[in-house]
Amino acid sequence: MKQTLKRIKELLFLVTRDNFKYFNRVKDPDVVLSKLFKELLPYLDRKRKSWLNRVLKVLENYKGLPEKRKKELLKELHTVFTLKFLPEEIERAREREIPRERIISKREKIERKKTYPIEAFFQEVEKVKGIDKRRLNRLKKLGIERIIDGIYYLPFRYEDRTTVTPMAYLKPNGEFLVKGKVVNVSELQTSKKKKRILKVVLYDRTGSVTLLFLQERVLNYYKSLFKKVKELGREVLAFGTVKRKTSGFEIVHPEVEILDPHKGKLEKLGTILPVYHCAEGIKQTTVRKDIHFLIKKVLPYFPEYLPKEILKKYNFPEAHEAFWRVHFPQDEDVEELQNFKSPSQKRVIFDELFLFQLAIGLYKQKVKKEKGISFPIDEGLIEEFKKVLPFKLTGAQEKVLREIVNDMKSPEPMNRLVQGDVGSGKTVVSAAAAFFAARSGYQTAVMAPTEILANQHFKKFKEFLNPYGIRVGLLTGSLSKKQKETMYKAIKEGYFQVVVGTHALIQEGVEFKNLGLVVIDEQHRFGVKQRAELKKKGRMPDVLVMTATPIPRTLAMTAYGDLDVSVIDELPAGRKPIETKIVFEDERRSLVEFLRKELSKGNRVYIVYPLIEESEKLELKAATEMFHYWNEKLKPYPVGLLHGRMKQEEKDSVMEKFKRGEFSVLVSTTVIEVGVDVPEATVMVIEHAERFGLAQLHQLRGRVGRGDRKSYCFLVTSRGIGEDSVKRLKVLESTNDGFKIAEADFLFRGPGEIFGTRQSGLGDFKVADLRRDYEVLKLARKAAEELVSKNPELEGLDNLRKLLSLRFGKKFDLVGVG
Ligand code: ADP
Ligand code: MG
Numbered sequence: 001m002k003q004t005l006k007r008i009k010e011l012l013f014l015v016t017r018d019n020f021k022y023f024n025r026v027k028d029p030d031v032v033l034s035k036l037f038k039e040l041l042p043y044l045d046r047k048r049k050s051w052l053n054r055v056l057k058v059l060e061n062y063k064g065l066p067e068k069r070k071k072e073l074l075k076e077l078h079t080v081f082t083l084k085f086l087p088e089e090i091e092r093a094r095e096r097e098i099p100r101e102r103i104i105s106k107r108e109k110i111e112r113k114k115t116y117p118i119e120a121f122f123q124e125v126e127k128v129k130g131i132d133k134r135r136l137n138r139l140k141k142l143g144i145e146r147i148i149d150g151i152y153y154l155p156f157r158y159e160d161r162t163t164v165t166p167m168a169y170l171k172p173n174g175e176f177l178v179k180g181k182v183v184n185v186s187e188l189q190t191s192k193k194k195k196r197i198l199k200v201v202l203y204d205r206t207g208s209v210t211l212l213f214l215q216e217r218v219l220n221y222y223k224s225l226f227k228k229v230k231e232l233g234r235e236v237l238a239f240g241t242v243k244r245k246t247s248g249f250e251i252v253h254p255e256v257e258i259l260d261p262h263k264g265k266l267e268k269l270g271t272i273l274p275v276y277h278c279a280e281g282i283k284q285t286t287v288r289k290d291i292h293f294l295i296k297k298v299l300p301y302f303p304e305y306l307p308k309e310i311l312k313k314y315n316f317p318e319a320h321e322a323f324w325r326v327h328f329p330q331d332e333d334v335e336e337l338q339n340f341k342s343p344s345q346k347r348v349i350f351d352e353l354f355l356f357q358l359a360i361g362l363y364k365q366k367v368k369k370e371k372g373i374s375f376p377i378d379e380g381l382i383e384e385f386k387k388v389l390p391f392k393l394t395g396a397q398e399k400v401l402r403e404i405v406n407d408m409k410s411p412e413p414m415n416r417l418v419q420g421d422v423g424s425g426k427t428v429v430s431a432a433a434a435f436f437a438a439r440s441g442y443q444t445a446v447m448a449p450t451e452i453l454a455n456q457h458f459k460k461f462k463e464f465l466n467p468y469g470i471r472v473g474l475l476t477g478s479l480s481k482k483q484k485e486t487m488y489k490a491i492k493e494g495y496f497q498v499v500v501g502t503h504a505l506i507q508e509g510v511e512f513k514n515l516g517l518v519v520i521d522e523q524h525r526f527g528v529k530q531r532a533e534l535k536k537k538g539r540m541p542d543v544l545v546m547t548a549t550p551i552p553r554t555l556a557m558t559a560y561g562d563l564d565v566s567v568i569d570e571l572p573a574g575r576k577p578i579e580t581k582i583v584f585e586d587e588r589r590s591l592v593e594f595l596r597k598e599l600s601k602g603n604r605v606y607i608v609y610p611l612i613e614e615s616e617k618l619e620l621k622a623a624t625e626m627f628h629y630w631n632e633k634l635k636p637y638p639v640g641l642l643h644g645r646m647k648q649e650e651k652d653s654v655m656e657k658f659k660r661g662e663f664s665v666l667v668s669t670t671v672i673e674v675g676v677d678v679p680e681a682t683v684m685v686i687e688h689a690e691r692f693g694l695a696q697l698h699q700l701r702g703r704v705g706r707g708d709r710k711s712y713c714f715l716v717t718s719r720g721i722g723e724d725s726v727k728r729l730k731v732l733e734s735t736n737d738g739f740k741i742a743e744a745d746f747l748f749r750g751p752g753e754i755f756g757t758r759q760s761g762l763g764d765f766k767v768a769d770l771r772r773d774y775e776v777l778k779l780a781r782k783a784a785e786e787l788v789s790k791n792p793e794l795e796g797l798d799n800l801r802k803l804l805s806l807r808f809g810k811k812f813d814l815v816g817v818g
Contacts, residue, residue, distance in 0.1 A: 001043040002087050008036045009085075012078040020071055029074065030062035045093035046100075048085070101164040103179070103237065103259075105270030107330040110320060115303040118799040121148045122806050128297050135290050141279040142287065150294040151302070151323055154348065154767050155274030160334045161239050161255075162270055167207030172244035177269065178251075179237050179259070180204035182230040185223065200226045202236055210250040211238055225258075235259040237269045272329040272337065295327045305799035306351070307791075310783055316347040323348065340769075346776060349768045353777050356765075357784035358800075359808035360561040364415070365788055367562075372413030372540040373516050375440045377405050385435050388467050389428070396570035397425050403566045404433050407542060408517075414542035420568030421738035422702025423575065426546045427457065429568070430519045431464040433544055438470045438497040442516025442541075446500040447534055451476050451648060453521060458500040465498060475501035475510070478648055484509070506533040515541050522547045548699065569739070577736045578705040580713040582689070582729050591714060592633050595665075595683060599637045603709065604658065604680045605665045608700055609687040611644070626687070627667050634665055642668040670700070679707030689715035690725045694745035697729075698738055 011033065015026045037052055037059075044052065055077065062070065125131065125139055125147055144150045164179045180202035188197045198213040200222070213222050229236060240254035257269045276287045302320040304311075316322065325344035329337055336342045340349065382405065386393065393401065400418055407414035420426045434444040446461065448454040458474045465472055473496035475487050484504075490496055494513030499505065515538025520531060522545050535541060545563060583591050595605055609626055623643040631639045640663030642654045658666045659678050666681075684704045689697060697715065705711035715729050731744045770777065787794075794801040 001040065001090070004036055004040045004043075005081075005085060005087060008033065008040070009078075009081050011036070012074060012081055015074050016071075016078045020074075023071065030059045033077075034059050043094075044090060045097050047093070048090065051080075098169045099166055101179070102162045102331075103164060103177075103266070103270045104162050104331050105266035108328045110324045110328075111300055112320065113300040116301045118303055118305060118803050119806065121151065121298065121302065122146050125150060125294065128294060130297070131293070135293065138279075138282055138286065138290055139294070141282060142277070142290075144294075147294070147298050150291060151299065152766055153276065153291055154326055155276050157275040158329060158334070158337050159273040159275055160338075161268075162272055162331075163334055164237075167202075167204050167209055167249065170207070170209070170242050170249050172242060172249070174242055175240065176242050177237060177239045178202060178204065178209050179235055180209070181233060181235055182226050183208070185226045185230060187219075187223065198223055198226075202238060208248060209238070209242070210245075210248060211254050211256070212250055212252045214252065222256075229258055237266075239269055272332070272334060274327060274329065292327065295324070299324050299327075303799050305797070305803050306354070307787065307797060307800070310354075310787075313783075314347075314350070314779065315343065316350065317344055319347075319351075322351075340772060345767075349773050349776050350780050350783075352765055352768045353773070353780035354784055355804060355807060357561065357777075357781045358787060359804055361784050361788035362792070362804070364562055365792055367415060368412045370413060370540055371411055372542060373408075373440075373442065374411040375408040375436055375442070375516070375542075377409055377436045377440070381436060381439055382432075384468075385432050389464075391572065393428070394425065394568075394570045394572055396420075396568040397429055400566040400568050401429055401432055403564075404429065404544065405436070407564075408433065408436060413540050414544065415563050416543070417545045417547065417563040417565045418568065419547055419565060421571065422548050422699055423706065424568040424571055426548070426568060427460050428464065430544055430546060431461055433517055433542075434461065434498050434519065435465060435468065435470065437517040437542075438465070438468075440516065442514055443491075443494060443496070443512050443538075444498045444517040444519060445505055445512070445515055445534060445537065445541075446498065446519040446521070447505050447530075448500070448502060448521045451478060451502055452651070454500055454502045455652075457521065461498055461500055470497045471495060472498040472500060475499055475504050477502055477504045479504075503530075506530060506537070510537060512537050514538070517541055518543045520545045548702075574708060576705060576708070576710055578684075578701055578711045578713050580701065580715065580733045580736075582726070582733060583714045583716045585716070585718045588716070591685070591716070594712075595634060595685070596637075598683050598712075599634065599664050602680070603682040604661070604663075604678060605634075605683040605685065606681055606700075606703055607665060607667045607685045607687065608670060609667075610691040611669055623667070623669065630665060630667050637664040639663060639665040639667055642666060644669055670696070677706050678703075680709075681706070682709050682711045684711075684713045685716060686714065687716045689729055690717045690721045694728060694731055694741050695738075697732055698741045701732070 011026070011029065015023055015029055034056060037056055041049060041052060058073065062073070065073070123146060125136060125144060128147065139150065142153060144153055159175065161177050163177060165176045167178055167180065170176055170178070181204070182200060183203045184199070184201040186199045188199060189195065190197065195214070196216065196219055198219050200211040200213070202209050202211065213219055226236075235258075237257045237259060238251060238254040239256075240251035242249050242251055255268050257266055259266075274288065275284060276291060278284055278287050299320050302323065304319045306316070306319070310316070311318065317325065322344040325332065325342070326348055329342070329344075332342045332344070337345065382401075400420075404414070404416060404418075407416055418426055418429065430446070434446070437444045446457055448457050454474065454476050458472065462472045473487060473490060475484070475491070479487065487496075487499075488509050488511070491499055492511045492513060499512075504510075518531075518534050518538070518541050520534065520543070531543065531545070535543060598605060607626070607630055609622065623641060623645075627639065627641040640654045640658055642651060646654070654663070654666070657663050658681075661680065681704050684701055686692065686697060686700055692700070701713040704713065713732070715732065717725070717729065728744070731741060735741060768776070791797070794804075
């Protein structure tokens with residue numbers, strides 16, 4: 001092996017050296033290399049072997065490659081061989097590797113019958129012939145109402161009963177399949193209860209395992225069986241959880257099967273068992289039987305619905321085959337299967353994501369076809385707005401503003417999401433859009449999720465727009481009935497060109513004179529529905545959604561898949577990164593000292609703690625306790641208190657005092673998350689930081705660092721929170737980039753956590769896991785986009801069209817599509 005390796009490395013060195021100086025002198029490196037690689041193969045461990053096999057495939061087409069690719073390939077080979085093919089390492093890897101033998105029993109084969117159209121599978125499970133009441137009830141408990149639900153009720157894990165592990169490689173507490181000959185059969189009695197125990201020892205040359213049978217009922221049967229097997233010298237397969245005892249490995253009540261050379265087929269072993277989620281009171285074996293019963297009845301009739309080109313392009317099995325193999329795996333690569341990467345699983349995951357992306361794509365297209373408003377915006381108007389601004393727009397703001405202007409000018413309705421980190425300056429950009437709308441004679445509605453935020457937007461929009469004589473109004477739930485009525489009237493008559501508000505904006509009584517632009521500050525709190533409701537207040541207004549929490553690309557593609565996305569990925573100049581540090585409880589003293597030092601410089605401090613429970617009493621108690629604690633510690637600096645149970649006026653007055661400096665410290669619940677700009681605030685202390693999501697912590701941190709002084713953020717937590725939580729918080733220490741943080745939050749906590757469970761309702765998938773299946777998502781999105789642009793009517797794809805409308809018809813109003 002060493003010799004072959006040496007020759008390979010020498011050859012690769014020669015062709016690549018001195019920037020391929022001798023490239024043309026070496027004749028047919030592919031032929032020589034292929035020969036050497038094949039010699040090397042038997043000496044490699046599994047990982048290297050499969051890599052090299054792939055390389056061999058590539059080399060088959062070497063001659064057809066352009067020179068550039070050839071060189072790249074050789075260069076890569078050279079690097080890999082130098083770094084990863086050291087003889088000692090190869091030997092070590094081989095030693096550590098478990099020799100694999102797979103025993104596969106006959107496949108459960110699908111017998112393809114005639115196919116039924118897809119809608120047949122949207123019928124109730126009751127319609128399946130031969131299904132009894134009890135089974136039906138059990139399926140319902142699993143949430144399986146329609147046949148398709150059963151097909152989509154996929155295993156979340158697989159138990160491998162096909163791979164034989166040599167006994168020397170067993171590990172305690174794992175489930176293993178072993179194969180060996182019977183060397184001993186004996187019966188014991190427990191000393192206390194006089195119960196009989198059967199002990200059978202299996203041996204496979206690498207070691208031994210003891211099988212134990214304790215049930216009286218089966219004891220005699222197994223005893224005579226194993227005695228006979230021992231006489232005949234037959235091999236036995238045993239599967240179960242391996243325990244380590246002083247006497248060696250043992251398996252209690254294994255599943256066993258005798259390998260009979262005359263009878264090829266195995267009954268229990270040699271299969272990969274799917275494991276399904278169970279409902280309360282239903283056993284795994286029963287769930288498996290029920291699902292398999294259903295699958296066997298219906299899948300043979302299941303039609304294909306994906307376009308042929310897609311199946312071919314990605315080498316996917318057909319639908320019935322794919323679902324069958326996911327429910328009845330047999331000879332698949334176990335590792336692939338367990339990582340949800342088998343061809344059938346990929347197809348099934350692809351299906352789910354593709355259908356969703358297709359639904360979104362068609363919906364977007366449908367919206368685009370509708371005639372929206374074409375705002376007459378020219379350069380003069382843009383300049384007019386920019387001239388009055390007290391600052392110059394950043395490059396990113398300029399870019400996004402252009403995108404918005406293009407959308408607004410076009411007669412297609414705008415549906416755009418503007419993402420931008422805290423303080424990146426989204427508000428100005430949306431104010432510009434409102435300005436253009438007003439100058440074109442249209443009204444703008446700006447909807448925010450909370451009153452505080454609505455108030456803040458109201459102030460900002462007034463600041464930006466009043467200089468142009470544009471009237472901005474505020475409509476929130478806390479207005480009196482009379483005030484509301486006055487507002488309604490003024491909105492309807494078009495007195496206000498811009499109306500900022502909360503949910504109050506989508507109440508029935510609200511009517512606009514001519515709503516042309518809808519701005520929604522999302523903060524993940526509105527769904528597609530609310531967006532649509534506000535839109536209905538006008539005739540095809542343009543829609544601009546803003547979000548301050550950067551959304552990982554993965555999620556943007558799904559949760560916001562129906563929107564075009566713009567990103568403000570640059571902060572206004574002069575912002576200094578905020579220094580962030582985790583502080584453990586036992587380091588509090590130095591934190592207090594630090595705060596006093598900052599305060600003595602005239603800087604201000606936020607101290608935030610999480611809502612402990614949604615109980616008024618508890619919250620009040622927590623708030624007051626915190627307040628007293630900090631008041632004591634930071635004397636004589638004045639401390640203010642702000643919490644959710646205070647009236648709006650109280651909140652405003654506390655905030656105002658903090659802004660003016662009458663309070664140097666503000667102790668608060670998360671209500672300041674969307675608070676007012678206070679440039680003198682330089683320190684943000686977050687108590688029980690582990691209870692917040694990263695995105696939220698990042699938002700809170702964004703409250704400081706708004707002036708030109710150096711700012712700090714302290715994440716206070718206890719040492720007992722566990723490694724993962726510390727790791728999570730460390731992300732904040734390491735970066736100020738909201739996108740990186742969002743990506744990390746997503747990986748740590750999953751999409752549900754970021755959005756909250758009730759979130760937009762988009763992107764909750766049954767099979768796909770966006771963290772695991774990002775690559776598939778990209779493929780699915782691309783395929784869906786291609787199909788929408790090539791065949792928007794889905795001509796010749798009846799099943800696909802029907803499937804879409806059956807699954808997404810309501811959600812996307814797709815019934816009329818296609
Ligand atoms: P966001 O809504 O994205 O959190 P804002 O629009 O509230 O950010 O902007 C944050 C602060 O930065 C505001 O005080 C705003 O006036 C200011 N600002 C916005 N754009 C710029 C810019 N290009 N240059 C300097 N300051 C800016
Ligand atoms: Mg438009």
